[in-house]
Amino acid sequence: MRAHITSPEWLRTPDDVNALLPQLWPRHVARGTDGVVEIAGKSVAALKDEFGTPAFVLDEDDMRARCREFRDAFHDADVYYAGKAFLCKAVVKIIAEEGLHLDVCSGGELATALAAGMDPEKIGFHGNNKSVAELQRAVDAGVGRIIVDSIHEIDRLTAIAGERGIKQKVLIRVTPGVEAHTHEFIATAHEDQKFGFSIAGGTAYRAALKVLDEGTLELRGFHSHIGSQIFDTSGFELAARRVLELVGEIKQARGVDLPELDLGGGFGIAYTTQDDPSAPKDLADRMRKIVEDECEAQQLVKPHVSIEPGRAIVGPAMFTLYEVGTVKELEMRTYVSVDGGMSDNIRTALYDASYSATVASRRSDSQPILARVVGKHCESGDIVVKDEFLPADVQPGDLVAVPGTGAYCRSMASNYNHVPRPPVIAVRDGAARVIVRRETEADLLALDVG
Numbered sequence: 383m384r385a386h387i388t389s390p391e392w393l394r395t396p397d398d399v400n401a402l403l404p405q406l407w408p409r410h411v412a413r414g415t416d417g418v419v420e421i422a423g424k425s426v427a428a429l430k431d432e433f434g435t436p437a438f439v440l441d442e443d444d445m446r447a448r449c450r451e452f453r454d455a456f457h458d459a460d461v462y463y464a465g466k467a468f469l470c471k472a473v474v475k476i477i478a479e480e481g482l483h484l485d486v487c488s489g490g491e492l493a494t495a496l497a498a499g500m501d502p503e504k505i506g507f508h509g510n511n512k513s514v515a516e517l518q519r520a521v522d523a524g525v526g527r528i529i530v531d532s533i534h535e536i537d538r539l540t541a542i543a544g545e546r547g548i549k550q551k552v553l554i555r556v557t558p559g560v561e562a563h564t565h566e567f568i569a570t571a572h573e574d575q576k577f578g579f580s581i582a583g584g585t586a587y588r589a590a591l592k593v594l595d596e597g598t599l600e601l602r603g604f605h606s607h608i609g610s611q612i613f614d615t616s617g618f619e620l621a622a623r624r625v626l627e628l629v630g631e632i633k634q635a636r637g638v639d640l641p642e643l644d645l646g647g648g649f650g651i652a653y654t655t656q657d658d659p660s661a662p663k664d665l666a667d668r669m670r671k672i673v674e675d676e677c678e679a680q681q682l683v684k685p686h687v688s689i690e691p692g693r694a695i696v697g698p699a700m701f702t703l704y705e706v707g708t709v710k711e712l713e714m715r716t717y718v719s720v721d722g723g724m725s726d727n728i729r730t731a732l733y734d735a736s737y738s739a740t741v742a743s744r745r746s747d748s749q750p751i752l753a754r755v756v757g758k759h760c761e762s763g764d765i766v767v768k769d770e771f772l773p774a775d776v777q778p779g780d781l782v783a784v785p786g787t788g789a790y791c792r793s794m795a796s797n798y799n800h801v802p803r804p805p806v807i808a809v810r811d812g813a814a815r816v817i818v819r820r821e822t823e824a825d826l827l828a829l830d831v832g
C-alpha cells in the first residue's frame with residue numbers, strides 16, 4: 383500500500399480517521415453531532431468565521447485545570463509558570479489567579495508580567511545574558527528572585543543592588559551534568575553548553591561562596607533545569623541528588639542551610655500517540671521523595687522546593703486552526719498545504735518535532751491516507767506535521783487542527799516571508815475572546831521606516 387512507504391514505524395492507520403484521542407486534545411474539545419470540532423462549546427467553523435485562520439485556540443479552562451493540578455500536586459512547593467512557553471497579559475492573569483508564580487527570562491517578558499499586574503515578589507528572572515538595564519529594572523521592580531548564571535552577572539547585580547542598598551535574593555543556576563533524554567537543542571544540564579555553573583567543574587561551588595562571602599546578595603539556593611520535553615524522571619532525580627550534594631558542601635564550608643531549591647521545568651507532553659506524560663501528582667511524589675531522602679542522608683534541612691513547568695501547562699491546552707489551501711497527491715504521501723507554517727510553528731523544522739492533526743470542519747467517511755501538513759513559506763522544510771493520517775478526501779477549504787501547540791509555537795513565531803503572526807483566541811463556556819490579536823500588514827509596515 384503506497385500510504386505506508388514512508389510512514390514512521392510507530393504511526394498506525396487509525397480505525398476512525400475522525401477520532402480525537404483524549405491525550406492529544408484540550409479537555410473541552412470534541413466533535414459535535416454535525417462532525418465539526420468544538421472547543422468549550424464553540425465550533426471551529428464559528429471561530430474561523432469570527433477570527434479567521436490561522437489562529438491559535440486556547441481552551442482556557444483546560445489551562446486553568448493544568449495550573450491547579452500542578453499547584454495541588456506540588457502543594458508544598460512553589461510552581462513558577464515558565465512564561466517563555468507562551469506569555470501575554472491574559473496568561474499572566476490566568477496563572478496568577480490559579481495561584482502560580484512566574485518565570486520570565488527577558489525584559490520583554492518582565493514588562494508583560496508587570497503590565498498584567500503580576501506581584502513582582504512572585505516573579506523569578508532567568509537568562510544567561512541579562513543586560514545591565516534588565517537587571518536594574520528587575521531589582522527596581524522588586525522581583526522576588528533573580529537566577530544568576532555567570533560571574534559577570536553576579537558582579538553586575540552586586541553593584542546594582544549595592545548602589546540601591548537592596549539585598550536582592552538570588553538563586554545560582556547550576557549544570558548538574560545530566561544527559562537528559564530529549565532533543566540536543568533543548569537539553570540544558572550536560573556540561574558542554576551555555577547555561578549555568580558546573581557542579582562537576584567546581585564553578586557552582588565557587589560562585590556560591592563568592593555570593594555568600596561578599597554578602598551583598600542573598601543566596602537562597604540553587605537552580606537546576608535539565609531540559610525540556612522530558613519523560614524519564616530519573617534525570618530529575620539525578621539532578622536533585624547532585625544539587626543537594628552541593629548544598630551539603632556549602633553547609634560544610636560556611637555552615638548555612640540554603641533554604642530554597644528550584645528543580646526547573648521540562649515535563650513532557652503528548653504530541654503524538656507515542657508520548658506518555660506523567661501526571662503532576664506522580665512527578666510531585668517522586669521529586670518529593672528524592673529531596674527528602676537526599677536531605678535525610680546528608681542531614682540537611684529540607685529546602686523549600688520550586689518547579690518551572692511551561693509546556694506542561696499551556697502546551698496541551700491549545701491547538702492551531704488552519705485552512706487547507708492546496709492538496710497534492712504524490713507517490714509517497716499527500717501534501718496538504720495550510721495557510722500558516724513554520725512562522726507559527728518552528729518546532730518541526732528546529733527540533734524535528736512530531737505533531738498530530740485532524741480535519742476539524744467535518745466528519746469524513748473516506749479512507750485514511752498518509753499526509754504531510756505543510757505551510758506556505760518558501761522552504762521545503764516548512765512542515766507543520768510530518769506524518770499523519772488524514773481522510774483521503776481532504777480538500778481546499780477544510781479546516782485542519784493541530785493539537786499541542788500552546789507552548790513554544792506562538793512564542794517562537796516569526797514574520798518569515800512577511801507573514802503576519804496569528805492571533806490567540808481563548809474560549810471558555812461557549813464564549814471566545816481575542817487575547818493576542820492577529821498581526822496585520824500595517825503592523826509589519828509600521829516597523830519599516832525606510
Ligand SMILES: Cc1ncc(COP(=O)(O)O)c(C=O)c1O
Pocket residue numbers: 464466467485508570607609610611646647648649690691692693694789
Ligand atoms: C530555566 C527554565 N525553566 C523552565 C523552562 C520550561 O521548560 P518546559 O516548558 O519544558 O517546562 C525552561 C525551558 O526549557 C527553562 O529554560
Ligand SMILES: N[C@@H](CCCC[NH3+])C(=O)O
Pocket residue numbers: 466568610611729733789790
Ligand atoms: N523552545 C523549546 C524548549 C526550550 C525551552 C526553554 N529552555 C521547545 O519548543 O521545545
